[in-house]
Structures are given as C-alpha cells and as structure tokens.
Amino acid sequence: MRFLFILVAFIGSLGAFSQSFADYFENKTLRLDYTFEGDHIHQTAALEAMKMIPEWNGRKVNPEQVLLQGNGQIQMYDAATNRLIYVESYSTLFQEWTTLEVAKKTQKKFENVFLVPFPKQKVNIKIVFFDKANTAHVLLNHTVDPKDTNIQKEPKKNEIETIIIHKSSHPNPIKIAVVAEGYSKKEMKTFKRKANAFVRQLFKHSAFKKYQERFQVIAVMPVSIDSGITTPRKQEWKNTALQASFDTFDMDRYLTIQHVREMHNVLEGIPYHHIVVLANSEVYGGGGIYNSYAVMSAQIKKFARVTVHEFGHSFAGLADEYFYPSDHLQQTTKNNFEPWEQNITSLANFETKWKRFLKKDTPIPTTYTEKNRPLGVYEGLKGNGIYIPGQVCRMKTNGAKDFCTVCSHAIEQLILFYTEE
CATH class of the missing domain: 3.40.390.10 (Collagenase (Catalytic Domain))
Structure with missing residues (x-):
C-alpha cells in the first residue's frame, strides 16, 4: 500500500528492514509514566513508574515507523543491536505551555503516560522533543529490562x-x-x-x-x-x-x-x-x-x-484551521520548514502537502474571494505564515458536515x- 507522508524516525535509517511484531514484543503493554519539567528554553523528562498490562491494544503493523512526525517521539531500540523496533509520535500539554509568556519566568511539571508494546529483551528508550525550529532534542535516554522487578506486573481488576x-x-x-x-x-x-x-x-x-x-x-x-x-x-x-x-x-x-x-x-x-x-x-x-x-x-x-x-x-x-489574534497558542511557523500537521503548510515544501489535489489553475496562495474554489491555499491569519486547504472543513468550523479532502485523506x-x- 502507498502512504503519502511516511516519516521514518529522525535517528537512524531503516533501509529495507521490516520486522514482525512478534520478533521483539509480547502481546502485552508496557505503561511508562513520565514527568516533563522545564521552561521555554530548558526541558527535561524523568521516568516515574513502569507497569505491565496483560494485553497490547495498539498497532501491530509498521511498529518501526511513524506516519506523522509529531511534536515529539518515544523511540524504542533493541539494546543488543541498536535497531529501532518501535516508535510513536505524540504531542503534550507541556510543550504548549513552554510557548507561553509565563514559561519565560517559571518552570512547571506535567504528567505524561505512554503505552508501548512490552519488549521480549532489553531495550533502550529515547524521549525526543522537536523545538520551534524543528530541531530534535533527546530529553531522556534510559534502558528497560523486561525482567526488572521495578516493573509492576500484577494486573488490576477493573470493576468500572x-x-x-x-x-x-x-x-x-x-x-x-x-x-x-x-x-x-x-x-x-x-x-x-x-x-x-x-x-x-x-x-x-x-x-x-x-x-x-x-x-x-x-x-x-x-x-x-x-x-x-x-x-x-x-x-x-x-x-x-x-x-x-x-x-x-x-x-x-x-x-x-x-x-x-x-x-x-x-x-x-x-x-x-x-x-x-x-x-x-x-x-x-x-x-x-x-x-x-x-x-x-x-x-x-x-x-x-x-x-x-x-x-x-x-x-x-x-x-x-481557524485562527484568532487573541489566541494564547496562536500557531506561527518559520518559512524554512513545513509543519508536520498535514492540513497546514508554510509553503516551504508544499509538494509534500496537498498540491497534488489542486486544480492546475489554482493560485498559490489562494484568496478568500474565490468562493467557488473548494480547495486551495488560503492564508490562515494575516502574517502568521500558515496556509490551510479550504474554506469549509470540520477542523475549521462546527457547521461543516465533513472534513475537507485534505483532512479526510490524512485520516x-x-x-x-x-x-x-
């Protein structure tokens, strides 16, 4: 099958390697509890607890790939070969907080939980953040031994x-x-x-x-x-x-x-x-x-x-796909790289986004006066450097009946x- 936006994790190259889930994992979940702490410049991550859950409920295909880069990644490497065997991209409330004015004055802690497949052998885990310039930073690098007695392995009976x-x-x-x-x-x-x-x-x-x-x-x-x-x-x-x-x-x-x-x-x-x-x-x-x-x-x-x-x-x-000048978390971007979200573009590398879906005569950027053009490249907010696919979409307005072509394709x-x- 053909994927438009597959991004291999930023460290290492997978080449022609393709693995079976059962090669490295049991049908169980490893729950990893972390604390993220810092301010707008310095961020750290600390492992707080580990727990084994009897069943794995995540994906069993493409474990060593991500489709979206995310604002961060949790990467799992086989300790014996240093081969990437699982990766998941994510975003966090903590990363949003680091963009606020208050984060320039004080530090704050946030809880985060990641669910990953339970490894058969010892693994190395990296917690990665991508900053505003899309530069990757490894906040934490630690080893997990599935035989570690610090992993809580007694399952809880849920009566909810x-x-x-x-x-x-x-x-x-x-x-x-x-x-x-x-x-x-x-x-x-x-x-x-x-x-x-x-x-x-x-x-x-x-x-x-x-x-x-x-x-x-x-x-x-x-x-x-x-x-x-x-x-x-x-x-x-x-x-x-x-x-x-x-x-x-x-x-x-x-x-x-x-x-x-x-x-x-x-x-x-x-x-x-x-x-x-x-x-x-x-x-x-x-x-x-x-x-x-x-x-x-x-x-x-x-x-x-x-x-x-x-x-x-x-x-x-x-x-x-809606933007307000008063938003605390107003999205802005630099024009030298593309944001990882598939329904916005900085036009830095528009070929990787929805250009293929546009009619040949579509102006780039597209003006909002073209009411009869369902798909284009519309400015999100004057001066913020972000462009969106259309004028009607579930990600733009509550009145939309569906996602636009670009968002539907990404889903x-x-x-x-x-x-x-």
Whole structure:
C-alpha cells in the first residue's frame, strides 16, 4: 500500500528492514509514566513508574515507523543491536505551555503516560522533543529490562462498568475508549446516550465511515462523586473521576486533563489505545492532544460534531484551521520548514502537502474571494505564515458536515497505517 507522508524516525535509517511484531514484543503493554519539567528554553523528562498490562491494544503493523512526525517521539531500540523496533509520535500539554509568556519566568511539571508494546529483551528508550525550529532534542535516554522487578506486573481488576458500543470485525482494530467525566451514578444513562451520539456522528464522516469496521469503541463509566466539571475562574471545584478542568493556561474554554496518570489508572484492564472524554458540562469547551486524548463538553448543542473535531486533533494530528489574534497558542511557523500537521503548510515544501489535489489553475496562495474554489491555499491569519486547504472543513468550523479532502485523506492514510500490513 502507498502512504503519502511516511516519516521514518529522525535517528537512524531503516533501509529495507521490516520486522514482525512478534520478533521483539509480547502481546502485552508496557505503561511508562513520565514527568516533563522545564521552561521555554530548558526541558527535561524523568521516568516515574513502569507497569505491565496483560494485553497490547495498539498497532501491530509498521511498529518501526511513524506516519506523522509529531511534536515529539518515544523511540524504542533493541539494546543488543541498536535497531529501532518501535516508535510513536505524540504531542503534550507541556510543550504548549513552554510557548507561553509565563514559561519565560517559571518552570512547571506535567504528567505524561505512554503505552508501548512490552519488549521480549532489553531495550533502550529515547524521549525526543522537536523545538520551534524543528530541531530534535533527546530529553531522556534510559534502558528497560523486561525482567526488572521495578516493573509492576500484577494486573488490576477493573470493576468500572463498560459497554462496547461499536464492534469490529478486524483482527487488529483501532481501540477507542469513550470515558465519562463528571457524571454521577444517576446520570450515567445520559452519558450512554452521549457516547452513542458521538460514535454515530464520527462514522458520518467519510474517512471514518469507509473504515468503520476497523474501529472498536467501548464506553467506560467511572462514577464521579460530584456532578459537573471544575472551573477555577468561578471557584467551582469538583471531585470527579478524571479531574478535568476548564481555564487551562487561563483560557476559559480550554478544557483539559492534567492528571493523566489517574486517567490511565481508571482505564487499566480495559482494551483501549485512544481516549475520548465526554465531560458533563453545559459550558462550551474542549481540547485534543495528539496521541494523548480528546475531551469535550457533552451537554452543549452539536457536542458530537465538536468532539469529532477534537478527535481530529488527538487521533489524526490535524491542526486547527481557524485562527484568532487573541489566541494564547496562536500557531506561527518559520518559512524554512513545513509543519508536520498535514492540513497546514508554510509553503516551504508544499509538494509534500496537498498540491497534488489542486486544480492546475489554482493560485498559490489562494484568496478568500474565490468562493467557488473548494480547495486551495488560503492564508490562515494575516502574517502568521500558515496556509490551510479550504474554506469549509470540520477542523475549521462546527457547521461543516465533513472534513475537507485534505483532512479526510490524512485520516484515511492513518487508519490504513494502523491496520494494514
């Protein structure tokens, strides 16, 4: 099969090497808990804990490749041969924080959890960050011996209620957990309706609909002591299952989960690799972090459409296609390299993006006055150096019925990357 955007990890060359999952891994998960700490210049990572989970629920194909570079990578090398045997790209809330003005004045810690296949032999693991200039920095290099007694190996019996809401016929499906946050026991019927509504909406989008048999979705129902979501600016503090909170980075509608270890503790023993959290709130808000989680207020109108947008971030690594001058995290880029997200371009190397999809007479850049041109190269925000594919897309507006051609293609390629030999 042909992939448009495959990027081999930045260190080393794989050449013609291709491995079988069973060559290096057991059908188990190694959970790695890290703390990322630093400021806008200096960042470090520290390993906090390791745990063995009895089943591997991630991809078993293409383990030594990434389709998207991400803002960082966790790379696993066979210690005996120094051969790259597994790599996963990711983004983190910590990296967003390092771009803020406050990060110039103080340091801060963030939790991060990575799920990787459990190795049969000793491995070396590298935690890599890419900075604004797209330069790679190794924040941590450590060795994991699968026989290490510090790896917690006693599985936890999970007694949280779950329901499979979308079954898969695929031998290695993409496993999604849709998790309740801020719902009391008596409110779980509402959560179940919301979870099903999200799944129905997800599979109305062409790329997901085409491959819906390759997804398994399970609803997970941890009961929260308090109903609702923490909102610091209103001094509303809730005791909830995942400790989600509005006001991340002082942005009213930025809803995130910073206690990610507890989130994974809640999900332990449940088959998942991707996470969607539905928050019990009528206040508009959400967030999506690539290969970490998506979260959205579930009590708002059209919540399912907006949750699909956030899943576009967390699952497919798609960038926002809307921009506001007041955004704290306003995307900007240098014109000497392309951003890794597939639906934005700096025009530094547009051949690698969606140029092939454009009509021959499409002007580059394209002006917004060309209303009848569904696909072009439109300026995201004057002066920010970023261009987007179109005027209507799920990553741009809640009113869009589907992702644009570029985003749909990127999603489809990623689904195939996860599931096809």
